[in-house]
Amino acid sequence: MKILTPSQLHKADQYTIEHQKISSWELMERASLAAVEKIKAILKAPKPVTVLAGSGNNGGDGLAIAFHLDQLGYEVEVLVLKYTTEYSKDCKINFDRLQAKTEIKVEEFTEDSNIESLNFKPVIIDAVFGIGLNRALPEFVEKVIKKANHAQALRIAIDVPSGLFLSKLTPPQSIVFEADYTLTFQCPKLNFFLPDYGNALGKIQVIDIGLDKSFINKLDSDFEFVNKKYIDGFYKVRHRFSHKGDYGHLLVAGGQYGIMGSVSLTAKAALKSGVGKVTVLSPQCGVEILQHSVPEAMVIPSDDIEQVSPKHLNFKPSNICIGMGLGQSKLAVKSLTYFIRLSKQPILIDADGLNILSKNKNLFEDLPDQSILTPHQGELKRLIGEWGDQYDKLDKMKKFSRQYNIILVSKDAYTFTVYDDQVYINSTGNSGLATAGSGDALAGIISSFLCQNYSPLESSILGVYIHGKAADFYTTSNSELSLTASDVINCLGKTL
Numbered sequence: 001m002k003i004l005t006p007s008q009l010h011k012a013d014q015y016t017i018e019h020q021k022i023s024s025w026e027l028m029e030r031a032s033l034a035a036v037e038k039i040k041a042i043l044k045a046p047k048p049v050t051v052l053a054g055s056g057n058n059g060g061d062g063l064a065i066a067f068h069l070d071q072l073g074y075e076v077e078v079l080v081l082k083y084t085t086e087y088s089k090d091c092k093i094n095f096d097r098l099q100a101k102t103e104i105k106v107e108e109f110t111e112d113s114n115i116e117s118l119n120f121k122p123v124i125i126d127a128v129f130g131i132g133l134n135r136a137l138p139e140f141v142e143k144v145i146k147k148a149n150h151a152q153a154l155r156i157a158i159d160v161p162s163g164l165f166l167s168k169l170t171p172p173q174s175i176v177f178e179a180d181y182t183l184t185f186q187c188p189k190l191n192f193f194l195p196d197y198g199n200a201l202g203k204i205q206v207i208d209i210g211l212d213k214s215f216i217n218k219l220d221s222d223f224e225f226v227n228k229k230y231i232d233g234f235y236k237v238r239h240r241f242s243h244k245g246d247y248g249h250l251l252v253a254g255g256q257y258g259i260m261g262s263v264s265l266t267a268k269a270a271l272k273s274g275v276g277k278v279t280v281l282s283p284q285c286g287v288e289i290l291q292h293s294v295p296e297a298m299v300i301p302s303d304d305i306e307q308v309s310p311k312h313l314n315f316k317p318s319n320i321c322i323g324m325g326l327g328q329s330k331l332a333v334k335s336l337t338y339f340i341r342l343s344k345q346p347i348l349i350d351a352d353g354l355n356i357l358s359k360n361k362n363l364f365e366d367l368p369d370q371s372i373l374t375p376h377q378g379e380l381k382r383l384i385g386e387w388g389d390q391y392d393k394l395d396k397m398k399k400f401s402r403q404y405n406i407i408l409v410s411k412d413a414y415t416f417t418v419y420d421d422q423v424y425i426n427s428t429g430n431s432g433l434a435t436a437g438s439g440d441a442l443a444g445i446i447s448s449f450l451c452q453n454y455s456p457l458e459s460s461i462l463g464v465y466i467h468g469k470a471a472d473f474y475t476t477s478n479s480e481l482s483l484t485a486s487d488v489i490n491c492l493g494k495t496l
């Protein structure tokens, strides 16, 4: 799903209004009715609701939602934060309808109003600002939002949590409505996925309001939100008469004394994601451990007892995955250099492999085109250098990927896969993944797809999606706190 800018969304609204021959009010009504359906599903049964509405079109949505909830028997009160002297045209229509056709108590609130007397119902719907916010919130609006954020209530934002900027970065220390749910229209917005105010979004649900698809398809965007539909577009099914040779042979190189779990998780995750064969090049001390923990994998001992060392292979791996638990000793540098030079196919480098690369930039010259690097944020900083703000980071990632012709998988709460100036933002996963070894599992999953003839970019996007989805499967019936990397691997079967 393409991620669009506010100005593209305004254009898509306009085009849709003209070509579907509907009024802007009808489009607002469509959006609001769809939001009401989501609200009903979230609340399960009617609960008392406070709607905070602005005086623009986001406010118009809020007033329409208040109207329809009232018709459904919800107890509704409305607080209009009047930050402009006039209502927008459609907002005014909805304001008048509410006054004429319901008994709802509508209070207009301005900078002169008394904030102390404000109380909220157990559900707060925020429709103060949407994609139109372009400067700091008026002070009285900030105060109301701050109070709403402290209320014992379930908070639902319509389109965008008020206070979150979309056309630029939200200034530090800004007050933003802290939503439990954000019901956003047509597509998610880029700033939702940046860490600074990412916590304010809660669960993001995208509402298709039927903006013209052909118009949207023609719009340029550097950002794709990777959902199931996107994955379905290239996911392959297996042939009945296939054999293990059709699904590649992965070489995993890594591990050292005391850190054998890393490659063990990588190898297991690769096997559980469908690779034909896995061989692990292991320090001698790890051979038995691997044979016990992953009996399906073959193991080659290194010449060194405690670390991986360069080794002549008597087979040709389809792809190599290297770096997990490798360490950064001279021998580790030698091994990484050896296997980078050996590889003619894209190679996946993770963890210590990335730290070695950061300090030995000459190694990039030998990296096969479209190799995959999977840094977490600390490793990313070592690779691309310090960044200023989040937009600067995005520019640096694109430049880095272009410079070395590599696929950069920047791992975070929302993992960004960057290649060819495009950024693919993953939609799955949860904070349970913030646990040791989950990155090792990811490296195995991506490498596995690489061996199964997905392109390096597809392997990365698919691997990140499936990894997150497996974590989401686990947390449908377990706490995020107890998620381990092994749980992710055990959920791969169901997920796939």
Ligand SMILES: NC(=O)C1=CN([C@@H]2O[C@H](COP(=O)(O)OP(=O)(O)OC[C@H]3O[C@@H](n4cnc5c(N)ncnc54)[C@H](O)[C@@H]3O)[C@@H](O)[C@H]2O)[C@@H](O)CC1
Pocket: 010, 013, 024, 025, 027, 028, 029, 031, 032, 054, 055, 056, 057, 058, 059, 061, 083, 084, 088, 128, 129, 130, 131, 132, 133, 134, 135, 136, 137, 138, 158, 159, 160, 185, 209
């Ligand atoms: N036909 C349409 O255009 C549709 C619009 N929709 C809703 O409309 C929203 C966008 O509406 P608007 O463009 O009216 O924008 P908003 O309702 O987000 O903001 C209202 C206006 O306030 C002004 N403003 C911005 N920052 C301000 C500040 N800090 N202090 C005071 N005034 C400020 C701007 O001129 C802005 O246009 C969407 O987010 C969505 O909720 C939906 O109903 C779908 C259809």
Ligand SMILES: Nc1ncnc2c1ncn2[C@@H]1O[C@H](COP(=O)(O)OP(=O)(O)O)[C@@H](O)[C@H]1O
Pocket: 351, 375, 376, 411, 412, 413, 414, 415, 429, 430, 431, 432, 433, 434, 435, 436, 437, 438, 439, 440, 441, 442
């Ligand atoms: N809060 C979070 N929400 C979602 N995913 C997360 C979160 N924290 C970490 N992850 C994911 O968990 C993985 C952690 O990788 P990494 O830090 O390399 O782990 P390790 O080195 O322990 O294997 C990445 O895929 C990352 O995107």
Ligand SMILES: [K+]
Pocket: 058, 126, 127, 128, 129, 130, 157, 158, 159, 160, 161, 162
């Ligand atoms: K809002």
